[in-house]
Amino acid sequence: MDTPTYDIAISGAGPAGSALALILASKTPHPERIALVGRRIIAAQTAASNQEAEMADPRTLALNHGSRILLEQLNAWPRDSADINVVHVSQRGRLGRALIDHAELGVPRLGSVVAYDALLTSLHHALAGSGVTLIEAAPTMQVVPGQVELNLGDRRIHSVLAVQSDGVRPQGVRREYQQHAVLATMRASRPRQGWAFERFTSQGPLALLPHPEGSDLYGIVWCCSPAQAATLSTMDDPNFEATLHHTFGDRLGRFQSMGKRHVFPLSLHAGPSLINARTIAIGNAAQTLHPVAGQGLNLGLRDAAQLGQALAQWLAKPGTDPSHQLEQFARNRRPDRWLTAGITDFLPRIFSTGNPLVEHACGAALLSLDLLPPLRNTLARQLLQGLRT
Template sequence: MNTADFDVVILGAGPAGNALALALAHKARDPSRIALASPAAPRLPQSGNTASAGIDPRCLALNHGSRVFLETLNAWPQAAADIQQVHVSQRNRLGRVIIDHRELNVPRLGSVVRYDDVLVALQNALESSGVTRIEARAQPRLSGQHVECRYEGGVVTARLAVQSDGARPEGLQRHYGQHAVLSNVRASRPQPGWAYERFTQTGPLAALPHPQGNDIYSIVWCCSPEQAEMLRGLPAAEFDRLLHEQFGDRLGSFESVSRRAVFPLALHAGPSRINARCIAIGNAAQTLHPVAGQGLNLGLRDVAQLAQSLSRWLLRPESNPDPFCVEFTRRRRADRWLTIAITDFLPRVFSTRNPLVEHAGGAALLAMDIFPPLRNQLARQLLEGLRS
């Protein structure tokens, strides 16, 4: 039997790729046969800077399940803001729902961390993992029973490849006609532990507690591309005024404390298995609308299940990985498509500008607030996904 350079090569070193490399290293007989391939990138700064610092302005809302998983990998960042309650409402309509961690018997619903801080924690953990790093953007190609990963400096082979980012999923697509405006603001009346999701006619507006200060919130404002560009260019005082107008008075007035960034929003979802020797996870399998903050949480569930499915194969990596790949795709199917459906439905139904639909949405929020089983069923899905 021909030998391969590696048992598994992971293509893309974002949070999902790094987490998978760590998880597989914990299960492999020889962690050096796990390769992580990505273009060379500057070392990210350590956490502890101001709210406006960092290469990437994004903050991530990681649910309780994701936090527990990263803690088992010794890759949880030092700075995090806990979410204990989530307040969901609709602008200019009746109906709201509050999700409380105590009803679900968890210490927190989730935590907000800076994107850069997550990468730093994962990079630090990888340094002592034994995983092989390859600085290259590799392209996988099926070659017999192996995968060839070609890059500018040469080629490596692996028994199995995992695409974790850098490749847009091919399959289901939807462009929402929305962009997300990201910013950090200081609130005059902060509510520690509370996160807010407010549906407006132009899209969802989220205010999340920020790890850099009890009075700082990470704003994700979804609106039309034209409005997003207008908001990006506004003076800080005018942006703060419009934000307060849309969000309401629950946190008092706002004061911008960072630059603003704008990202287009779209759904792309493809198969978990690209071919017989290549698996897709994370953003290479699905990119979601940011409503409810499910993107990386879903990706980390991909990681956890793939590591579990491959754990037995990694004890005998010379054997056929196909049955374990089939198990992974089967176990991930229901959770993936249910989460995709929820995050696709919510931003569209609440921004139809149809009064009947908006009132129905308000009634649904009210029903969940009155009947805990309805509320907790949705909360459990967002908290830990659908278990198979």
């Protein structure tokens, strides 16, 4: 049997996989024995000059305070971001609202919003100087005796362990929400600096996030039925602006459309972290969540941080059996993963039942959150840092 080429091969060069590669590189004297394999790896020498050209992905990401600390420690925090200091939660047409304020939690901010491609550029720029082996390819993998084999199309590589971070759907729990997300960037006539909004409607949640490209800009994530999403995506700008104002209210004044709208279907997919004795799943390969409360990437980054911690001792002695570390990682991550998935699954469904009694109960729950700081702060800390085990 050939000696494995790498200690760890990470399949997927998105944010979670890239962060994991940087974490692992800091824990080994031989970072070149960590391979990051992905379809799109931005070269450091072109990252700065081509940043605007690379900004093709329409998503903005709400990263909580814990995720920001991790990325800053990895020297991978993007140049442009917009802080979230207060989150305003409400329900359209019903009483009850809740405010979550960073000051109550003793943190400098609840989180920050970054552009997806700006984050990816920063991560890949940091990777270029990390010593990690970067391979641009779309791999498939299989376990062979004593190692994992990755087929890169024109060649094959081997590793002791493999991590799947994106590119495949988790196998296990699945739910189709019958909702699509309409993404847009809007300018508000009366912006509120540092405020983010989550407004539940009968068809799904509507989020307005401060935008990293301007203090009066907001990233819109409007979850609704596929039929409504199709209508919203094809409206002319004045009608879309008026419909958004009617749904959201007057808190930010009038809206002006800035650029194109994009539509994505929404579903839940979640499966085990431990795929087999030599393969671990993290990030989107372990769970893809509804975007309510912006928990998907935050959960994936917690996966990466804890996997890096779990493998630190093994990386110092890679010839030993890593099965105990992998099993312990999967066991320790289970409570946080399933609690976060449960929250993001429950909220968009309970607020969109269309049942008036349920809607009034949801309004009462928001009022309770607003009146009872311990209850509110418990939920906020889960969204801020996850369930610690």
